[in-house]
Amino acid sequence: MRKLLMGNEAIAFGAIKSGVRVVTGYPGTPSTEVLETIAKNNPGHIYVEWSVNEKVAMEVAAGAAYAGARSLVTMKQVGLNVASDPLMSLVYIGVKGGMVILVADDPGPFSSQTEQDTRHFAEFSNLPVFDPSSPEEAYQMIEAAFELSEKVQLPVFLRPTTRICHSCSTIDLPDSFEKPGNPEGFQKDPRWVIFPALAYKKHIHVEQLQTKLSEMFSSSPFNQVVGSGKKGIAASGVAYSYVKEYLSMTDARVKLFKVGTPYPLPSKLALEFLNGLDEVLVVEELDPVVEESLLQLSASNLLNVRIYGKKTNHLPFAGEYSFELVKDAVQKFLGTGIHEDMGHKLTPSDFPARPPVLCAGCPHRGSFYAVKTAMKGQKAVFTGDIGCYTLGNAKPLDMVDTCLCMGAGITVAQGLKHAEPDVRHIAFIGDSTFFHTGIPGIINAVYNNTDITVVVLDNGTTAMTGHQPHPGTGKTIMGSISEKIDIFSLVKACGVKFIKKANPFNLKESARIIREAVEFNGPSVVIFEGPCISLYKPSRIMSVTDNCTSCKKCIREIGCPAMYTEGKKVRIEPSLCYGCTLCSQVCPFDAIGGADQ
Amino acid sequence: MKYDILISGVGGQGTVLASRILALSSIEAGFFARTAETIGMSQRGGSVVSHVRIGSENSSSVIPLSGADLLIGFELCEAARCIQRLSPDGKCIVNKQVIKPVTVSLGNSNYDTDGITEFIKKNCKCPVFIDGYSLAEQAGSVKAVNIVLLGAAAGLGFLPFDRSVLEKVIASNVPQKYVELNMKAFELGYREGIMQKTVAAC
Numbered sequence A: 001m002r003k004l005l006m007g008n009e010a011i012a013f014g015a016i017k018s019g020v021r022v023v024t025g026y027p028g029t030p031s032t033e034v035l036e037t038i039a040k041n042n043p044g045h046i047y048v049e050w051s052v053n054e055k056v057a058m059e060v061a062a063g064a065a066y067a068g069a070r071s072l073v074t075m076k077q078v079g080l081n082v083a084s085d086p087l088m089s090l091v092y093i094g095v096k097g098g099m100v101i102l103v104a105d106d107p108g109p110f111s112s113q114t115e116q117d118t119r120h121f122a123e124f125s126n127l128p129v130f131d132p133s134s135p136e137e138a139y140q141m142i143e144a145a146f147e148l149s150e151k152v153q154l155p156v157f158l159r160p161t162t163r164i165c166h167s168c169s170t171i172d173l174p175d176s177f178e179k180p181g182n183p184e185g186f187q188k189d190p191r192w193v194i195f196p197a198l199a200y201k202k203h204i205h206v207e208q209l210q211t212k213l214s215e216m217f218s219s220s221p222f223n224q225v226v227g228s229g230k231k232g233i234a235a236s237g238v239a240y241s242y243v244k245e246y247l248s249m250t251d252a253r254v255k256l257f258k259v260g261t262p263y264p265l266p267s268k269l270a271l272e273f274l275n276g277l278d279e280v281l282v283v284e285e286l287d288p289v290v291e292e293s294l295l296q297l298s299a300s301n302l303l304n305v306r307i308y309g310k311k312t313n314h315l316p317f318a319g320e321y322s323f324e325l326v327k328d329a330v331q332k333f334l335g336t337g338i339h340e341d342m343g344h345k346l347t348p349s350d351f352p353a354r355p356p357v358l359c360a361g362c363p364h365r366g367s368f369y370a371v372k373t374a375m376k377g378q379k380a381v382f383t384g385d386i387g388c389y390t391l392g393n394a395k396p397l398d399m400v401d402t403c404l405c406m407g408a409g410i411t412v413a414q415g416l417k418h419a420e421p422d423v424r425h426i427a428f429i430g431d432s433t434f435f436h437t438g439i440p441g442i443i444n445a446v447y448n449n450t451d452i453t454v455v456v457l458d459n460g461t462t463a464m465t466g467h468q469p470h471p472g473t474g475k476t477i478m479g480s481i482s483e484k485i486d487i488f489s490l491v492k493a494c495g496v497k498f499i500k501k502a503n504p505f506n507l508k509e510s511a512r513i514i515r516e517a518v519e520f521n522g523p524s525v526v527i528f529e530g531p532c533i534s535l536y537k538p539s540r541i542m543s544v545t546d547n548c549t550s551c552k553k554c555i556r557e558i559g560c561p562a563m564y565t566e567g568k569k570v571r572i573e574p575s576l577c578y579g580c581t582l583c584s585q586v587c588p589f590d591a592i593g594g595a596d597q
Numbered sequence B: 001m002k003y004d005i006l007i008s009g010v011g012g013q014g015t016v017l018a019s020r021i022l023a024l025s026s027i028e029a030g031f032f033a034r035t036a037e038t039i040g041m042s043q044r045g046g047s048v049v050s051h052v053r054i055g056s057e058n059s060s061s062v063i064p065l066s067g068a069d070l071l072i073g074f075e076l077c078e079a080a081r082c083i084q085r086l087s088p089d090g091k092c093i094v095n096k097q098v099i100k101p102v103t104v105s106l107g108n109s110n111y112d113t114d115g116i117t118e119f120i121k122k123n124c125k126c127p128v129f130i131d132g133y134s135l136a137e138q139a140g141s142v143k144a145v146n147i148v149l150l151g152a153a154a155g156l157g158f159l160p161f162d163r164s165v166l167e168k169v170i171a172s173n174v175p176q177k178y179v180e181l182n183m184k185a186f187e188l189g190y191r192e193g194i195m196q197k198t199v200a201a202c
Ligand code: SF4
Pocket: A544, A547, A548, A549, A550, A551, A552, A553, A554, A555, A570, A586, A587, A588, A589, A590, A591, A592
């Protein structure tokens, strides 16, 4: 079957082909579609779950691998920070069934807080990592990763980047997938219990394994040395595909080292590559992982070779690499830098910027606006969190003063409060983030009686990453109905004494509830319940009537993307409007009316 | 054969489906295809770009600057923003539709429709401007603007495969109940493409 598969889909099918049994993860761009694709194409024998957070996901997958099942856990790079506690101990404990940790990095970054490099996490934790340069290679790598994991009884990283995850390629899939045999089952043994004495022994073992892994990788098909000459280029990940594309356009004499497993570096092959070279350019996105390893290797072997890369300012540390950036660096290095005139004269004209915004009809707009009006004239700080609602920082709402990491809105607000007791502190958190890491922060506020107000923005889904179910939705990715975990009762059980629900589409009422919550002495929680627009079809749309005086208050106050101006006139784009009525509640002249659809 | 198509637009306009349909059609026609997409936060009404690379066994998924053989701009300003990726001889189809960013409605930046149109004309050989919004509306839904534009590209003769291939792929990649609507959108776009071809003589 010839298919067009996105990198994430390719990885998913590769996992099914490898006989994966248990798949867990937490949604995070750019990793999300891996787990979703497995769930959608489940031959029936695979257990798939969205876990509450990455730490939980890692532990569930580890448990399955203890029992001999092949397991896969998926997350984005910052998710690995959350899962790092089980990860570090798991390296010592090891696994029985193959376990692959899929962590998607996001050079750019396009949708992340950091540009951290999971290959460094691999080095830190002593786990091998595969770094695909194309979706089709990712498809092959996951199978190799499962095999390696089982062989060395360690979890193995597969680390694609956004460009791999979200690029599609033409891939041939088998018509059907074989069902794996039943796992051997969990065998009771002291090896599964981490104790200091065991940890010491295991540490020795894991360190010894590193040399063995490096040797194994020297004969891996994902690492290759081709070409000859005095100059060499080492490239890893998607940067390799840019180097290859550029070299195919020239006839430069160069030795090329394709690095598919940046850690542990395949030293034997790397030495073959370095031998006879005068100069090397290392091309890799994010951290200089391969560069540093090559530097070390050439130093310890007393090789007389100059190695260029990030550390010599030949290439940047930050940001996503492009074909042009790689081409320029390679041209300079090879001295082939004839400046081609593309015959394309461009004068940079100032096009209006188009940053992402909260959707038309988004319930968060009403929630933010209600809090904003309620707090007018009071000194208040609004701490935000990770999700669509981070977009509430944009003008005109301007309601996100801080954003750090998942769950930090609630806790940062507490620290701010202790430093400035006279200021009001309101923390916003989405429903999925609340379950992920929000709850400990609530308990902390109650336990230490910190007077903050937490606003839970419950839109009934994990919207930012493409609408995944979560514990509050009562649905699972396997399609089954489960117990809906009620945020209200949960907060109550945490000991919060003021809890109220509010409707984001009723501005006056919501603002009143917020004022009450803020006045309350001690931690208070307001839960705004309004569905994400992806969950329903609009039943009415609004339009501007002749009453409009063109005062533009509606646009100025709430900034709904369905509203625009045509000359002096204010208009609503009918195909975008969701009929949330916010604009009409804001309009002082009753100039916005609705018509049923 | 190598052929690179760039699609640019605003998150929510259906660019991802359009690029998928083009890539699937290429595969159907016997080529190797790759695409690169903008997925994630930008999809919330931000600028989005899709790269479709046909005959791309040995290439990366991103079209180099000045490399695209065809640019399909789903929105006026987004078309202009991407012209630097179009090759000097590249073809260009522009949906005349203007979607003003919130920054413009708020008065923080300016959307100069005439200036942008001029910019496109000056920087690409013979751009074809299409009123995709009206044609999609005529077909039954403004959401079908993506299919209208694919129809126009086929009508103009800018695609390396037959319309029948495209139609087959569209029919199997949109929800069953919208097949008829999308076929109509394709037809309207196709006819507009044919018409513009005779007028513009590109
Ligand atoms: S707030 Fe009312 S009167 Fe003012 S521009 Fe908007 S619709 Fe017109």
